[in-house]
Amino acid sequence: MRHTHLAGALALAAMSAMAAGAAAQETVVRIGHSGPLSGAQAFSGKDNENGARLAVEELNAKPVTIGGKKLRFELVSEDDQGDPKAGVNVAQKLADGGVRYVVGPYNSGVAIPASRVYANAGVVVASVASNPKLTQQGYKNLFRVNASDTQLGSRMALYAAKELKIKTVAVIDDRTAFGQGLAEEFKRAARAAGMTVAGHEYTTDKAVDFTSILTKLRPKNVEAIFFGGYAPQGGPMARQIRQLGIKAKLLGGDTICTAEMGKLGGDAVGANVLCSQGGALLDKAASGPGFKAKFKKRFNAEPDVYAASYYDAVHLFAQAMQQTSSVEPAKVGAAISAGSYQGVAGTYAFDAKGDMKASPVTIYTFKGGQPSALTSY
Template sequence: MKKYSLNLLLLAAGLACFGAQAQERIRIGFMSPTTGPQAGNGTDNRDGALLAIKELNAKGIKVGGKAVQFDLDVNDDTADPRQGVQVAQQLVDKKIKFVLGPYNSGVTMPTSRIFAEGGVLVLTVASNPRITTQGHARLFRIGATDNQLGAKMAVYAAQDLKIKTVAVIDDRTAYGLGVAQEFVDQASKLGIKVVAKEFTNDKASDFNTILTSVKAAKPDAVFYGGYSAQAGPMLRQMRSLGIATPLLGGDGICSSETATLSQLNTELNVYCTQGGSIIDRSDKGKKFVERYRAEFKRDPLTYAAAFYDGANLLASAIEATQSTDPGKLSEHLAKSSYMGVAGEYAYDAKHDLKQSAVTVFTFKGKDVVALKSL
């Protein structure tokens, strides 16, 4: 009896071993700033992807009859183009075929060439329009462009906030410059006059000099092209100088980090745009938020849903093609569509989303609250 039991145990162990060997491992690279001033957004992106990976592995996807296991290879690019280039080369050297990220346009521009040369399929939320004009066949955008984010903020400013004059500040990054210019272009078409233009950088913390110039111009609003790490302190200094006008921006400031870093306990009077429809007004969106809260004990920020969708978009393409070849998957993505939590993923010739709703948000305390989809 004992010998029989032992044989069963050995057989079970052998089958388990065989199952582990038979399972194919699919590694997905991840790039975002998980440390530094933009760590809040980077960890949010990471956790959106991790939630998708957990659910995909529980689902049990098969390719060619063989079960696959998804792994996320997490990398911190610190929002620095130089660090991003190093990370991208490491991912290529590790033979990783798929990447979610980068988050920043300034990181995505130089890394996209490395990924293209390495044959990597890239799904990025970076919004600078130039990213998808480079002709990289395996790069797809999974978020809105600056054209959409900046322009729709101008539309809301003109039509809903009745803004007539504006001061514009940017952080001189590819993202900040891009979204600010798109805002200016659309604002001018709508009759909003730009009365001051200033710039800073994405490491700055003292904005008093440029804000003094802004105050003298007496704008109805201030638009900032940049990220929460600067937007929060800038907002605090605006209010200290007596600039009570609204602060406007794109998705870079559309995070509770802006409220936290402002250290203000009063109404913030901040408006920002983010790609996608109002997420918690759809069943898919509500369920995603509930699962995210249950898993990470906090609410998702700006792009958790997009990174979640990106992982699922990739898995859907793998299932549909029964392949893990980046070339075949890219061909499939270019001509197919996928309905995710944040919206529909269907691509034009440049691999930008054919349609991307943009939602305007404001702040209630530290909570980012959706106002209107445009």
């Protein structure tokens, strides 16, 4: 009887040794994701997370090896609720947990304060948050993988002036770091392009009723209203513009360039709504259709605004790890700063601040509730 126990124990020991050997041949790289996974913007947070998840799964299937060891990527996704305080807590949690690579935060208001925590912990961050202040803080290893508000707001203004021949506009912003920054950039570029800014009103990113500010703008007879804010407000705003009989077009940035805008705004969201989004057209990008097909197959949904950018960001990290034969954040960050990565949504090459050297902007309108690209501008 004792012999069988011994044989069993030996077999177990051998299996443990094999498992330990396999583990020794593997380096785990945890990729953090911080985004709004609950609340009104959860659709964006989940879409972004799915983009990162698809990349992680692909890298693990490849697999990637460094120094004879296989890298096993793990996605650690946290809900920052689109809230600055929660976002700083998430950053601290990820940093304390040893996560050294992060995609997100999505919201500028979250990314700006959270970036200090990440910088202090030596974390490499790739964010789509577009407020120019994010990269003006001087943090190393912080990369904006998207156009900034300067590009999104100013290109929308140029398109409105040159292509739509709009002369008078009004501006509404939601007072978030993102909305305010975007609205100011639009206003500056609109005036430079010869447009009159006839009014600037303020709301919040929790509001649903915009009748009082729209009623204030109505007698100004503006041809367009630019909204610095997100789709959960943009959709109802489009409905209320129509209900009040205001003929103005509704313009905005990337955060209203989403199917959610059509869902919330119904038939009040059509050719009357225009928005600017960073990146070239996915359909026109060489690997765009392939990415869309993979994403659809895996998640049974179309990728929304930034899924491709998050997917690219994870691959950007992995390419730099291979180039440096290291998972050390300082080495990997330096390689990203100095190098270039050809992704689905664009070519990622960064200036000294961590902004993309070239980020095309695409102007969209809506057809059948879905964003429909007009032109890259």
